Each structure stands twice: as C-alpha cells, then as structure tokens.
Amino acid sequence: MNIIALFGNPNTGKTSLFNKLTRSYASVGNWSGVTVEKKVGTLRDKSALLVDLPGAYSLHPLSLDEGVTSRFLIDEPPASLINIVDASQLERNLYLTVQLLEYGCPMVIGLNMIDVARGRGILIDEQRLSRQLGIPVLPIIARSGQGTRALLQHIAALRTDSTADDIPFRLDYGKVIEHTLQQLTTAIQSALPDRTPQYARWVALQLLESNPVVEQYAASLLTPDFIRQQTEQCQQQLAAGGADITPSEQLRRVRTEWIARLYSQVADHSRADSRTLTEKMDAVLTHPLLGIPIFLLMMFTIFKLTFDWAGNLLADQIDALISGPVSSGATSLLQLAGASAFTQGLIVDGIIAGVGGVLVFMPQIAILFLMISLVEDSGYMARITLLMDRMMEYVGLNGKAFIPFIIGFGCNVPAIMAARTIEQRRERLLTILLVPLMSCSARLPVYILFAGVFFASHQAVVVMLMYVLGMIIALGLARLFSHSPLFAREKSFFLVELPPYRVPQPLSLFRSTWEKVKGFLHKAGTIILAGSVAIWLLSHLGMQGYGVDMDHSLLAAIGGLFAPLLDPIGFGTWQAVAALLTGFMAKEVVVSTMNIIYHAPTMEGLGVQLGSAFTALQAFSFMVFILLYTPCLATVSVIRKETQSWKWAGFSILYALITAYIAALLIYQLGRLIGYS
Ligand code: GDP
Ligand code: MG
Numbered sequence: 001m002n003i004i005a006l007f008g009n010p011n012t013g014k015t016s017l018f019n020k021l022t023r024s025y026a027s028v029g030n031w032s033g034v035t036v037e038k039k040v041g042t043l044r045d046k047s048a049l050l051v052d053l054p055g056a057y058s059l060h061p062l063s064l065d066e067g068v069t070s071r072f073l074i075d076e077p078p079a080s081l082i083n084i085v086d087a088s089q090l091e092r093n094l095y096l097t098v099q100l101l102e103y104g105c106p107m108v109i110g111l112n113m114i115d116v117a118r119g120r121g122i123l124i125d126e127q128r129l130s131r132q133l134g135i136p137v138l139p140i141i142a143r144s145g146q147g148t149r150a151l152l153q154h155i156a157a158l159r160t161d162s163t164a165d166d167i168p169f170r171l172d173y174g175k176v177i178e179h180t181l182q183q184l185t186t187a188i189q190s191a192l193p194d195r196t197p198q199y200a201r202w203v204a205l206q207l208l209e210s211n212p213v214v215e216q217y218a219a220s221l222l223t224p225d226f227i228r229q230q231t232e233q234c235q236q237q238l239a240a241g242g243a244d245i246t247p248s249e250q251l252r253r254v255r256t257e258w259i260a261r262l263y264s265q266v267a268d269h270s271r272a273d274s275r276t277l278t279e280k281m282d283a284v285l286t287h288p289l290l291g292i293p294i295f296l297l298m299m300f301t302i303f304k305l306t307f308d309w310a311g312n313l314l315a316d317q318i319d320a321l322i323s324g325p326v327s328s329g330a331t332s333l334l335q336l337a338g339a340s341a342f343t344q345g346l347i348v349d350g351i352i353a354g355v356g357g358v359l360v361f362m363p364q365i366a367i368l369f370l371m372i373s374l375v376e377d378s379g380y381m382a383r384i385t386l387l388m389d390r391m392m393e394y395v396g397l398n399g400k401a402f403i404p405f406i407i408g409f410g411c412n413v414p415a416i417m418a419a420r421t422i423e424q425r426r427e428r429l430l431t432i433l434l435v436p437l438m439s440c441s442a443r444l445p446v447y448i449l450f451a452g453v454f455f456a457s458h459q460a461v462v463v464m465l466m467y468v469l470g471m472i473i474a475l476g477l478a479r480l481f482s483h484s485p486l487f488a489r490e491k492s493f494f495l496v497e498l499p500p501y502r503v504p505q506p507l508s509l510f511r512s513t514w515e516k517v518k519g520f521l522h523k524a525g526t527i528i529l530a531g532s533v534a535i536w537l538l539s540h541l542g543m544q545g546y547g548v549d550m551d552h553s554l555l556a557a558i559g560g561l562f563a564p565l566l567d568p569i570g571f572g573t574w575q576a577v578a579a580l581l582t583g584f585m586a587k588e589v590v591v592s593t594m595n596i597i598y599h600a601p602t603m604e605g606l607g608v609q610l611g612s613a614f615t616a617l618q619a620f621s622f623m624v625f626i627l628l629y630t631p632c633l634a635t636v637s638v639i640r641k642e643t644q645s646w647k648w649a650g651f652s653i654l655y656a657l658i659t660a661y662i663a664a665l666l667i668y669q670l671g672r673l674i675g676y677s
Contacts, residue, residue, distance in 0.1 A: 008084035010055030104198030314363035354532025357595035396482025408438030
C-alpha cells in the first residue's frame with residue numbers, strides 16, 4: 001500500500017488530522033513532545049497508509065524524537081507527504097516546508113489552524129502561497145475536520161498524476177555552495193543510480209547542514225575523506241569570498257531570507273490584534289509570584305473533585321454491585337453447577353475479590369484523567385513547564401523534563417519514552433530514572449483505599465500529598481544525582497514553546513480519558529487477574545497441601561521471611577510483605593492481595609480489617625513506601641530498553657528501594673517520637 005507521511009512543526013495539529021483521517025486514535029495534546037514515535041494508521045477508504053511523525057522545526061535533529069523524521073525520509077521513502085503548517089505561525093513553519101520541498105516528494109500543504117489565525121486577524125493568501133511554492137495548499141481545521149476531504153482528494157490526485165514534468169524546487173545558495181553541492185550530488189547520484197537527482201541534492205544539502213542522521217547514511221555511500229575534503233573546501237572558499245560563515249549558516253540564511261520575502265507577499269497582518277487573549281491570560285497564569293499558588297490551587301480542586309465531590313459516590317455504587325449481586329450471583333451459579341469448594345473459592349474469593357477490588361476505583365481514576373486531559377488540552381500544561389523551569393534548573397534538569405514527569409502521573413511507561421524529547425543525554429537519563437517517583441494511576445487505588453480508611457475526612461489532601469511528595473523527592477534526588485560523578489555535566493538549555501490557550505474539544509477529552517480507562521481495564525483483565533489467581537493459590541497452599549490455614553500458607557511463609565526487615569518502618573507483617581512483593585508486577589495488585597488475604601466481602605469490611613491491622617501512622621508509612629519502593633515490572637523493562645542498559649534498570653530498583661526505606665523509616669520513627677503509635 002502507498003504510504004503518506006505527515007510532517008510539521010510540533011503542536012500544529014498533525015495528530016488531530018491523523019485521528020480524523022484514520023480509524024486509529026493517537027493522543028493529542030496542546031504542547032510539544034506528545035508524539036515521540038511514528039504512528040501508522042490506514043486511511044478510512046483503505047487506499048493508503050498514513051504515518052504520523054513527531055513534530056520537528058527542521059530536519060536537523062536536536063533530540064532523539066526529531067531524528068525519527070530524517071531517518072524516515074531516508075529509510076522509507078513515502079509516496080507523498082502532507083506538510084501541516086500552522087497558519088498563525090506560518091513564517092516559522094515554512095522552514096521545514098523548504099527542506100521537505102528540497103526532498104522532492106509529491107507534497108500537499110495542509111494550512112491548519114486557520115480559525116486561530118483568523119481570530120488573531122492574520123489573513124493568508126493560500127492561492128498565492130500555492131503558486132509560489134508550486135504545490136497545492138489547502139486550508140483546514142484539523143480538529144473539526146473542516147477541509148480535510150478536499151485535502152484527501154488532492155492527495156489522491158497527486159498519486160495518480162504523473163509528477164515527472166514538475167520542475168523540482170530549488171533555492172540558489174550562491175556560487176560557492178552550489179559548486180560543492182554539485183560535486184556531492186554527482187558522487188551521491190553515482191552511488192544511488194535509481195534515486196532521482198533531486199534526492200541526491202537533498203542528501204548533499206543535509207550533509208552540508210551536518211545532519212547527523214544523514215551523515216551516518218552518507219558514510220555508506222561516499223568515502224569520509226571525500227565528504228570532509230568537500231566541506232572543508234567549501235568553508236575555505238566561503239571565507240576567501242569574505243563571508244565569515246559556515247556552509248550550514250549560509251543555507252539557513254538563504255532560506256530564511258527567501259521565506260521572509262515569500263511571507264510578506266502572502267500574509268496580511270493589517271487587522272492583527274496587538275494583544276491576544278492568550279497574552280492577557282498568561283499575564284496572570286504565568287505570573288512569577290501568582291503562578292505557582294494558582295497551579296497548586298488548581299491541583300487541589302482537581303483532587304477534591306476526584307474524591308470528595310464525585311468519585312467516591314460512584315465508587316461506592318460499583319462496590320455495592322460487585323460485593324452484592326455479582327458475588328452472590330456467581331456463588332449461586334457455581335453452587336447450581338455443582339462446583340467444588342476449591343473452584344468456588346478461586347472464583348469468588350480469588351478472582352472476583354482481587355479484580356473487583358481494583359475495579360472499584362475506576363471512577364476516581366477516570367475523573368482524575370479527565371481533569372488532566374483538560375489541563376493538557378487547554379494549553380495550561382505547557383505553562384506549568386515554564387513555571388517549573390527555574391526550579392528544575394536548580395536541581396540540574398530543565399523545564400522540558402517536567403513533561404515526562406506529568407505524563408508519569410498517568411503511567412510511567414509512556415512517560416519514560418517521552419524523555420526522548422530531551423536533548424541532553426545526561427538530563428534524559430536522569431529524567432528516565434526519576435520518572436518512577438511520579439505517582440502513576442496504578443498506585444492510586446492503594447492511596448484511595450488507605451486514605452479512605454485512615455484519613456477519611458482529609459482524603460483529598462492526603463492523596464494530593466502523595467503526589468507532591470513524589471515530586472519533591474524526585475527534585476531532591478535530581479539535585480543529589482546531578483552533583484554526583486555518576487552523571488557527567490553538560491550545559492543545559494530550554495526553549496519553551498507556549499501554545500495559545502484553546503477550548504478543549506469534548507470528543508478528544510473523552511477519547512484520551514477512555515484510552516486510559518481502557519488501559520486500566522485491560523490490566524484488570526490480564527496482570528491483575530493472573531496475580532489474583534496466583535495470590536489466592538499461594539494463600540491456600542502450604543507444606544501440608546491445599547486448604548491450610550492462611551497463616552501457614554506459602555504466601556505467609558514467603559512474606560514472613562522478609563517481615564522482620566520491615567519492622568522498623570511499621571509494617572513487619574507477612575501480609576504487607578506479600579502485598580509489596582506482588583505489587584512489583586503491577587501496583588494495583590497490592591489492593592488485590594489485600595482483598596484476598598483479608599478476605600473481606602465489601603470495601604467497608606476490608607476497611608475494618610485494615611483498621612485493626614494498621615495504625616494510622618503505619619498506614620501512612622505504608623502509603624509512602626508504595627509510592628517510592630520500586631518501579632513496576634513494565635517500567636523497569638522500558639527503562640532498560642530506553643537506556644540500553646541493565647545497569648541503569650537495576651539502579652532504578654535499587655535507589656527506589658533505599659529511598660522508600662529511608663522515607664518510611666523517618667516517617668514511622670519520627671511519628672512515634674511525637675506520640676503517634
Ligand atoms: P501535533 O503536535 O502536531 O500532533 O498536534 P496535535 O494534533 O496534538 O494538536 C495540538 C493542539 O492543537 C491540540 O490542542 C488540538 O486540539 C489543537 N488543534 C489542532 N488543529 C486545530 C485547528 O485547526 N484549530 C484549532 N483551534 N485547534 C487545533
Ligand atoms: Mg502529535
């Protein structure tokens with residue numbers, strides 16, 4: 001099948017268009033760094049494959065995710081390109097457009113965000129733009145789908161039309177550069193006889209720009225000596241001609257001048273507002289003093305809503321359903337079918353209690369994620385990274401690392417992948433290692449359960465405290481690690497991109513929340529189910545065979561082995577150890593384990609049991625331990641993949657365990673000192 005690729009700067013609406021044109025769903029966010037890997041989907045009419053790529057300002061990669069674009073152009077030459085440009089930021093967007101035109105593949109421009117541009121009083125003459133660039137330019141609004149049909153028709157036409165008689169796009173880079181380009185192009189052309197001269201020229205151009213991805217590729221085509229000789233000669237001749245400038249600077253200069261001239265011909269700013277609504281809102285929301293308090297207040301409201309105002313009410317309903325009709329229904333059915341006590345126990349007290357005990361928390365999780373999606377899509381999230389930049393710099397990271405941190409509140413796995421947007425190797429590694437301290441949704445059921453039992457009247461505050469604590473410890477460790485010899489220092493820089501505020505779209509909010517809920521349900525049906533079965537079996541099997549008293553079960557034996565170690569931090573019982581061990585698979589399993597071993601029919605019943613097993617201080621220490629103690633299995637494996645090192649994967653477990661132990665020890669011992677038990 002034909003391949004159509006979506007290219008464009010970050011945050012210009014590529015993924016929105018991708019979702020409109022295909023049946024798949026990829027996450028959209030009003031900030032850069034949301035898409036870090038290419039995504040493939042089939043067009044709705046099944047005529048071609050559409051590839052969504054990470055955003056880039058130019059083909060020259062600054063970070064790992066940006067390298068994806070150049071590599072794609074080399075390895076998987078697409079049949080055609082859609083270049084999405086943001087009409088409200090056209091001039092800057094055209095830089096990538098020029099590089100893509102030089103690549104020479106049939107291309108259509110989707111002039112997106114025309115609603116935004118119009119709102120700001122910027123008018124673009126798309127017909128003139130189309131004539132000047134020599135390719136179709138189609139105004140669209142990707143998020144509502146307006147204009148996308150016409151865009152598709154033009155793509156289809158591109159595919160059927162022969163483009164042989166088109167004049168290839170070409171800028172004149174001046175005598176010296178053109179001469180070098182000529183030399184390089186000829187050499188590349190003879191190494192690649194079946195590619196077009198246009199492509200060879202593009203490779204030569206990218207070589208002169210020292211695009212590392214292309215340099216690597218060219219090394220297999222030309223001898224390194226030849227390339228070096230050509231670029232050095234070019235440099236010398238530029239200097240001899242009185243221009244104190246590198247070839248890549250010269251390329252940039254010619255392009256930006258050409259773009260500026262073009263832009264002045266196609267854009268009309270005469271009606272533009274002097275101060276936009278976004279600027280007015282930013283004056284308050286990113287205010288140096290007010291910014292952080294507003295952010296904290298907003299977080300607090302979100303947690304209040306998640307627990308006190310809506311979530312708990314819904315959760316109680318689900319609990320009543322599972323512990324009532326579902327359990328008793330299953331029991332009667334099994335009795336009717338003549339199932340043995342073993343089967344009944346496994347299904348009702350193992351699977352239904354274990355999986356159901358976690359499912360109960362779905363409403364809170366859904367509400368929290370709806371809220372986070374709202375913050376992301378409105379554009380406020382990008383402001384938070386700006387607000388945090390100073391603090392992040394103090395600890396040896398930069399504001400960009402805050403993005404993976406926030407994604408980590410959902411799930412640590414994609415968050416660790418999102419660290420690819422960070423340019424500096426050291427900071428990327430540090431971010432990857434610290435992301436697991438961000439409290440992911442899997443830990444939420446544990447907090448809700450414990451906070452509900454022990455801190456019922458302050459549930460929202462206590463749960464929020466867990467999130468804040470994770471963040472504070474991550475920042476503290478970042479400062480510690482970045483001053484240690486483990487992490488070689490590099491100079492850091494941060495270019496924050498502030499998108500305009502946008503009213504989030506209900507459908508896209510719903511979809512991104514649903515994606516997360518779906519992930520949660522999927523986990524309940526797989527890992528948590530398997531975990532529940534294993535825990536139930538282990539808690540009923542002993543040295544004497546099946547059906548032993550739980551205190552003599554294998555689970556109790558394994559737990560008892562480590563329990564003395566946990567005495568100093570307040571929960572040296574085999575039950576707590578068993579829950580922690582199984583929680584390594586997935587942290588929700590901690591709750592399943594509690595449900596199974598305390599064998600409680602309802603949440604309330606479990607609460608009573610927990611209330612006698614833990615004191616409030618012990619419960620708090622346990623919650624903090626759960627927050628910190630180790631990344632889950634899936635997270636450890638993605639750390640190993642992203643760092644390409646078992647050593648760092650092992651380090652992530654080790655430092656987390658040590659930190660958790662110290663934190664819980666401090667809490668428990670200090671708590672006892674001041675009179676709690
Ligand atoms: P990507 O980074 O290029 O993949 O961009 P996304 O598809 O993630 O979109 C970035 C933001 O722009 C999201 O908040 C979208 O809802 C929003 N957006 C996309 N297209 C349009 C459009 O045509 N008009 C407006 N007003 N917003 C849009
Ligand atoms: Mg995207």
